[in-house]
Amino acid sequence: MKKIFTVAPSPHVHSNDSTQKIMYRVVYAMLPLLAWSVFVFGLDALRVTLIAVVASLAFEYLIQKFLLKVKPTVTDGSALITGILLSFNVPSNLPWWIIIIGALAAIGIAKLSFGGLGGNIFNPALVGRVFLLISFPVQMTSWPVNIKSGIDAVTAATPLGIIKESTSIADALNSLPSITDMLIGNTGGSLGEMSAVLIVLGGLYMLWKKVITWHIPVAVIATVAIIASIFWLINPDVYINPAYQILSGGLLLGAVFMATDMVTSPMTPKGQIIFGVGIGLITISIRMFGAYPEGISFAILIMNAFTPLINNYVKPKRFGGK
């Protein structure tokens, strides 16, 4: 019999890159942060992450299999990222059932009800986090102290909390950790937001592996740095030193790992810069003038909503001009 060959339109070769590989690169970039959180908060941190990951994977599988009746995509790595990121955004002493509710909000509401991976408008982990922050404000903002600095299970304020609560900047600076401690991650806060050095390291790894581009993180951080510097230069008695603004809270975690989420950020470099500047502006506004000490989660979610609009209006540079 004469052999019939496969026929398909070109191209006939592929880069061999895959969605799964991209997702796992993000996971690798987060592993040092996970290790650091265990080092700082003990096995409680691992408990939170494990619950968040298992719950995220389980909800993805169960909802796809039994509710949506589609082929589960649980192995693509995206639910794994959501689980880890969710845990990175909560305190290490969060009760297990609250974590599970967060995972359900992230996977069920933010991701699968929009059509699953690629269809979601908002970053799932952040939706989960904000859902919990609004529903369980007390549990979500009681931060256990760093186990290395004393007795376990005593709560302490985060650097941003200190700034918000203090009567004056001089007062705040007395209770704030040193810049070195904040760079290393020897402070209090959510699991993943501690160590600036490790976050930047993860970001560099993702840049090297071409998972992200520099545009969003740089735009976010630069915007916050510039605005914070202006206010600080005008009145250093009322506004904190910009280094604290950049190193504290989830700014770096958000700029490097969450604002860069491909699905919910713009497609073109120019659009990504607009997106990043927007996040920076909203973050610093909430921090300086809003009721919450931290604003990066809200800022990213708000700009997520603008992403389709940005994609619609900001076009790549066309070859051959207009």
Add this chain to the structure above:
Amino acid sequence: MLKTFNLGGVHPPENKLSADKKIENLPLPKTVFIPVAQHIGAPASPVVKRGDEVKVGQVIAQSSGFVSTNIHSSVSGKVKKVDVSADSSGYSKQGIFIDVAGDEWMEEIDRTEELVKEFNLDGSEIVKKIQEAGIVGLGGATFPTHVKLVPPKGMKAEVLLLNGVECEPYLTSDHRLMLEKADEIMVGIQLLMKSLQVNKAVIGIENNKPDAIQLLTEKAKEYQGVSVVALKVQYPQGGEKQLINAVTGKEVPSGALPIAVGAVVSNVGTAFAVYEAIQKNKPLFERIVTVTGKGVSKPSNFRVRVGTATSELVEAAGGLPENTGKVISGGPMMGRAIPSLDVPVTKGTSGILLMQEEESKRGEVLNCIRCARCVSVCPMGLEPYLLMTLGEKHIFDRAEEERVMDCIECGSCSFTCPSHRPLLDYIRYGKGKVGQIIRSRK
């Protein structure tokens, strides 16, 4: 820093397995099937009938318009029939079947290897001979060369660019030709320059062919106005607009021809064909074809008579590997998958690539994760993910606005998509539909 084009591009594994294999003459086949449409434009009209005796180089189908070319017999023998058969498109096309007998060439063809440098034809005489010789762009697009050499009224060529890029993985036919026929290519370039009345020609060659760059740079010293520029390896640099951009820095405006920026682009293989047509009176009836693939035992570069069945080439390269899953006419990025080995070599066949079973299947299509890789690799600055959706959802007016017609179908988007989305398939579909809409307006 080596020059390259300014937007997008990818770098697929080069796999130039046959780069050091000298060009060999493929043994004459027993029969040939010569399609009458081997070029862009109107098919030629057959001028022979069943039973006619033909010689090598004899016109067997006449050009049927300005954008059309003559087809010459590649063999001597008897016309078996004028009928249809599948060409590389997979569709049945009209062509001429010839049973080969001996190898008798037309008397006027100079079959010696001797280099003929001098010529004293004027520009229009050169164009006329090129037209008669049935020369088309041999890089794969097969646009009739004489049409390019006559710029539209009010436009003037300033520079001739020679495409020696060969950016498709696997293919080495141009590379070998540059190494083995450097002088002939140079004379061909002189002829093309004369016909265009330009005094500058630049040969663009990618940096993965240092031997060709060195040789042609050396040779170019003997020929006035010709220079060589080494380019960074980046696909699709062999695209006309990308090559112009890489060499001159200019961008051909959307919808315009290269002549709009004063450039005419020709393949080095075409320059060689021009040399043969004018200096040797030899029309275009054979070309260099690379036969290659990971499972091929003897990857080769053959000089092949047009109309030879693909199976003959495969046989000469060591036979069909057991696990061949796909056969490509051309390179892996833009070539066509052919259904059987009966398909003939035509003027546009630059290579035959045999892909193994495991390389032949596409990956599972997953959701778009909006990673924007397709946008960043698009050499035309388009948004493939968007054009795909517009094609899929039949939103053709918007697709036109988003410049779907600018797409050069290089396949960089589909190549790079981590979710294996059939981007180019839908873009081609949208392009076809938008093209129809545009034509219906006129």
